[in-house]
Amino acid sequence: MTGILDLATIWAFIIAFAVFVYVVMDGFDLGLGILFPLFPARADRDVIMNSVAPVWDGNETWLVLGGGGLMAAFPLAYAVLMPALYTPVIAMLIGLIFRGVAFEFRGRATPGKRNRWDVAFAGGSLLAALAQGIALGAILQGVHVEGRHYAGGWWDWLTPFSALTGVALAIGYALLGATWLVMKTEGGLRDRAYRLSWFLLFAMLGAIGAVSVATPFLHVQYTQRWFAWPNIILTAPVPIAVAAISALLLRSLANKWDYQPFFLSLALFALSYAGLGISMYPYIVPQSITIWQAASPASSQLFMLFGVGGLMPLILGYTAWTYWVFRGKVRAESGYH
Amino acid sequence: MFEGWDAVVLARAQFAFTMAFHIVFPAFSIGLASYLAVLEALWLWTGREVFIHLFNYWLKIFAVAFGMGVVSGIVMSYQFGTNWAAFSDKAGPVIGPLMAYEVLTAFFLESGFLGVMLFGLQRVGRRLHFFATLMVAIGTLISAFWILSANSWLQTPTGYAVNADGQFVAADWFKVIFNPSFPYRLVHMVLAAYLTTALVVGAVGAFHLLRDAHLAAARVMFSMAMWMATLVAPIQILAGDQHGLNTLEHQPVKIMAMEGHFTSHPDGAPLILFGWPDQAAGKVKYAIEIPKLGSLVLKHSPDAPLAGLDTVPRENWPPVAIPFWSFRIMVGMGVLMMGLGLLSLWARWRGTLYQSRLLHAFALAMGPAGFVAVLAGWFTTEVGRQPFTVYGLLRTADSASPLAAPAVGSSLIAFVIVYFIVYAAGLTYLFRLMASPPHHGEPGPSGKAPVHGAGIAPAAGVAAEGAVR
Numbered sequence: 037m038t039g040i041l042d043l044a045t046i047w048a049f050i051i052a053f054a055v056f057v058y059v060v061m062d063g064f065d066l067g068l069g070i071l072f073p074l075f076p077a078r079a080d081r082d083v084i085m086n087s088v089a090p091v092w093d094g095n096e097t098w099l100v101l102g103g104g105g106l107m108a109a110f111p112l113a114y115a116v117l118m119p120a121l122y123t124p125v126i127a128m129l130i131g132l133i134f135r136g137v138a139f140e141f142r143g144r145a146t147p148g149k150r151n152r153w154d155v156a157f158a159g160g161s162l163l164a165a166l167a168q169g170i171a172l173g174a175i176l177q178g179v180h181v182e183g184r185h186y187a188g189g190w191w192d193w194l195t196p197f198s199a200l201t202g203v204a205l206a207i208g209y210a211l212l213g214a215t216w217l218v219m220k221t222e223g224g225l226r227d228r229a230y231r232l233s234w235f236l237l238f239a240m241l242g243a244i245g246a247v248s249v250a251t252p253f254l255h256v257q258y259t260q261r262w263f264a265w266p267n268i269i270l271t272a273p274v275p276i277a278v279a280a281i282s283a284l285l286l287r288s289l290a291n292k293w294d295y296q297p298f299f300l301s302l303a304l305f306a307l308s309y310a311g312l313g314i315s316m317y318p319y320i321v322p323q324s325i326t327i328w329q330a331a332s333p334a335s336s337q338l339f340m341l342f343g344v345g346g347l348m349p350l351i352l353g354y355t356a357w358t359y360w361v362f363r364g365k366v367r368a369e370s371g372y373h
Numbered sequence: 374m375f376e377g378w379d380a381v382v383l384a385r386a387q388f389a390f391t392m393a394f395h396i397v398f399p400a401f402s403i404g405l406a407s408y409l410a411v412l413e414a415l416w417l418w419t420g421r422e423v424f425i426h427l428f429n430y431w432l433k434i435f436a437v438a439f440g441m442g443v444v445s446g447i448v449m450s451y452q453f454g455t456n457w458a459a460f461s462d463k464a465g466p467v468i469g470p471l472m473a474y475e476v477l478t479a480f481f482l483e484s485g486f487l488g489v490m491l492f493g494l495q496r497v498g499r500r501l502h503f504f505a506t507l508m509v510a511i512g513t514l515i516s517a518f519w520i521l522s523a524n525s526w527l528q529t530p531t532g533y534a535v536n537a538d539g540q541f542v543a544a545d546w547f548k549v550i551f552n553p554s555f556p557y558r559l560v561h562m563v564l565a566a567y568l569t570t571a572l573v574v575g576a577v578g579a580f581h582l583l584r585d586a587h588l589a590a591a592r593v594m595f596s597m598a599m600w601m602a603t604l605v606a607p608i609q610i611l612a613g614d615q616h617g618l619n620t621l622e623h624q625p626v627k628i629m630a631m632e633g634h635f636t637s638h639p640d641g642a643p644l645i646l647f648g649w650p651d652q653a654a655g656k657v658k659y660a661i662e663i664p665k666l667g668s669l670v671l672k673h674s675p676d677a678p679l680a681g682l683d684t685v686p687r688e689n690w691p692p693v694a695i696p697f698w699s700f701r702i703m704v705g706m707g708v709l710m711m712g713l714g715l716l717s718l719w720a721r722w723r724g725t726l727y728q729s730r731l732l733h734a735f736a737l738a739m740g741p742a743g744f745v746a747v748l749a750g751w752f753t754t755e756v757g758r759q760p761f762t763v764y765g766l767l768r769t770a771d772s773a774s775p776l777a778a779p780a781v782g783s784s785l786i787a788f789v790i791v792y793f794i795v796y797a798a799g800l801t802y803l804f805r806l807m808a809s810p811p812h813h814g815e816p817g818p819s820g821k822a823p824v825h826g827a828g829i830a831p832a833a834g835v836a837a838e839g840a841v842r
Binding site: 089090091093094096097099100101103104105106107108109111112114115116117118119122123125126129130132133134136137139140141143144145184185186187189190332333335336339340343344347348351354355358361362 | 440441445446458459461466473483489493496540776777795
């Protein structure tokens with residue numbers, strides 16, 4: 037049951053991969069919404085929207101894969117976590133509705149009412165980001181499980197720790213959004229995005245630090261996972277790499293290398309995400325349900341593995357092609373609306 | 374608030390509400406994506422500008438409708454877990470993979486190529502753009518394949534076993550996917566999507582013909598839509614009949630509810646046209662019925678015996694009034710659609726297709742008929758399978774999440790408020806787009822008429838189109 041490459045472990049990596057792709061792709065997308073209030077000029081807002089309009093829908097599809105895949109591969113985890121995260125999940129969905137329809141609606145609204153959909157885009161993005169961060173914190177701190185059910189209340193998710201992770205994720209998304217703008221825009225808009233990136237990078241490092249300090253206090257297992265010998269040989273490189281990437285990011289911001297900050301920010305996310313994986317594995321509901329306990333039968337996991345194996349390269353291929361088609365700087369006159 | 378309410382009833386209300394608001398958009402975008410692919414193919418093939426104008430006209434409408442379908446669809450994919458956790462735990466190993474395949478084969482395809490379809494004509498050229506349109510259209514159909522397979526398995530489960538944890542597990546994936554009701558439901562739903570779109574296109578065409586009978590683009594779309602109604606409505610009625618016979622075989626209780634057959638009829642059942650189903654009394658009050666016709670329709674023999682709900686324990690009865698009425702609404706819409714198709718055929722033969730104000734008024738009134746029929750059909754089949762989520766195997770009452778009523782009630786209210794804001798705005802924008810006549814040099818969602826763009830489109834092609842004008 038606990039071999040290195042059994043089906044449940046493979047699926048844990050697939051779901052983790054889908055969620056990670058979602059986090060980075062919709063992350064910059066939501067980050068743009070979070071930063072929206074800081075760019076009040078109509079022309080800037082059009083450029084910001086247009087930089088992501090052709091791809092936002094594909095970005096959110098990874099969220100559907102994460103949710104649908106979790107239900108299919110780890111139905112017990114899905115059945116326990118969704119009621120436990122009830123309010124954050126509903127809030128996230130409502131946020132995504134508002135910011136999703138805003139892409140089309142703000143172009144269709146009469147000029148006087150356009151501002152409403154700008155507010156919907158910004159508010160929805162922020163709400164979704166906070167809700168996702170809170171959900172993450174709520175998962176990390178563990179949920180009350182009895183038998184095969186969630187047995188807690190519908191406000192258990194709200195703690196200082198989950199509030200911290202909510203704010204931390206929103207800051208991280210804002211950094212991705214700012215560095216995305218650095219890469220995709222030019223002129224005054226890009227200059228402001230550079231200044232924001234500086235500020236957001238330090239904010240994100242502060243957030244990573246705060247979450248890293250708080251996490252070991254949640255469960256003694258987390259402390260042992262990170263600091264006990266010999267694990268520390270494997271875990272120590274993570275904070276060292278965070279420091280190295282941050283230094284590179286600072287250098288690229290200082291030298292105004294437009295493309296590097298975004299990808300280095302992605303690397304920061306990847307390291308934070310790896311840190312989460314180190315804390316959680318092999319639990320899918322921390323300290324309650326392991327990936328093997330939650331796994332759907334081999335017949336289900338194997339059936340889907342064929343699909344993922346055959347289709348994922350194709351999906352990644354045409355997703356990359358779409359980004360390639362819409363590559364380069366977005367200019368005001370190439371407006372989609 | 375909601376103290377003392379039944380959380381399961383609230384969860385059902387939430388599912389019905391969010392599903393009803395969601396389903397109209399896929400139904401429309403399945404048909405519209407195919408229509409757009411046809412329009413673009415005709416443009417590439419004939420070079421006639423009217424087709425690219427129509428393409429751009431409907432593409433803007435598609436973009437709004439598709440976005441609304443996407444965001445309301447994400448809600449559905451999480452609602453199984455939030456409100457129906459016990460169901461997800463038990464049925465997840467079977468229907469989860471079907472929905473995962475829907476994401477992998479359909480959602481990524483649609484969303485991956487949608488950006489190019491909406492904004493990319495000048496960047497990728499005509500051939501690749503047409504390919505993108507085709508991928509979006511095919512994606513919507515693949516999506517229908519998987520989600521209807523999953524839904525059909527819940528209606529007519531086959532190819533499964535039950536494991537020690539009480540979960541359904543697949544014993545034979547082929548039997549799971551191609552379960553007995555799936556082929557019928559797939560055909561019925563895809564035809565419904567095509568008809569729904571045809572009726573909307575026809576209504577918009579009719580609306581503009583009523584104002585200007587010479588508008589070329591309105592003529593083309595009206596004619597195309599009326600051909601669709603003429604040809605597909607009768608096929609749909611046949612397909613629906615076959616679907617009904619399949620339901621009689623696999624879910625007879627649903628048919629009893631749809632027909633209002635509370636009592637058994639050993640020597641030929643009547644066809645109840647109208648009446649008032651009284652669940653408590655176990656009979657249809659004020660029934661207007663035609664003797665023996667029910668058996669003739671369902672068994673193709675007037676004297677064939679038909680069992681009624683009196684042979685079924687009461688705790689397994691669906692709420693009869695809803696499928697009884699929604700079924701009649703759906704059939705009524707189907708008959709009206711066929712009537713519209715025949716009337717248009719008559720007008721076409723007489724040469725008055727573009728002049729007959731009566732026909733145009735009728736087509737305009739029938740614009741929403743497809744949506745009404747789709748919703749009525751879904752209420753028939755979904756309420757008709759109650760009180761089960763997995764038919765005959767898992768009760769709805771045993772499927773819900775362990776949540777208190779205030780949680781479910783609050784989220785229901787939140788969704789109702791959000792949907793009314795978003796849908797009111799979305800419908801306003803859709804109507805505004807539809808109310809403006811398709812015109813020469815119709816811009817696409819990018820705000821430009823692609824034929825005028827520099828881009829990769831060959832200059833010769835642009836010149837040729839100029840000549841066709």
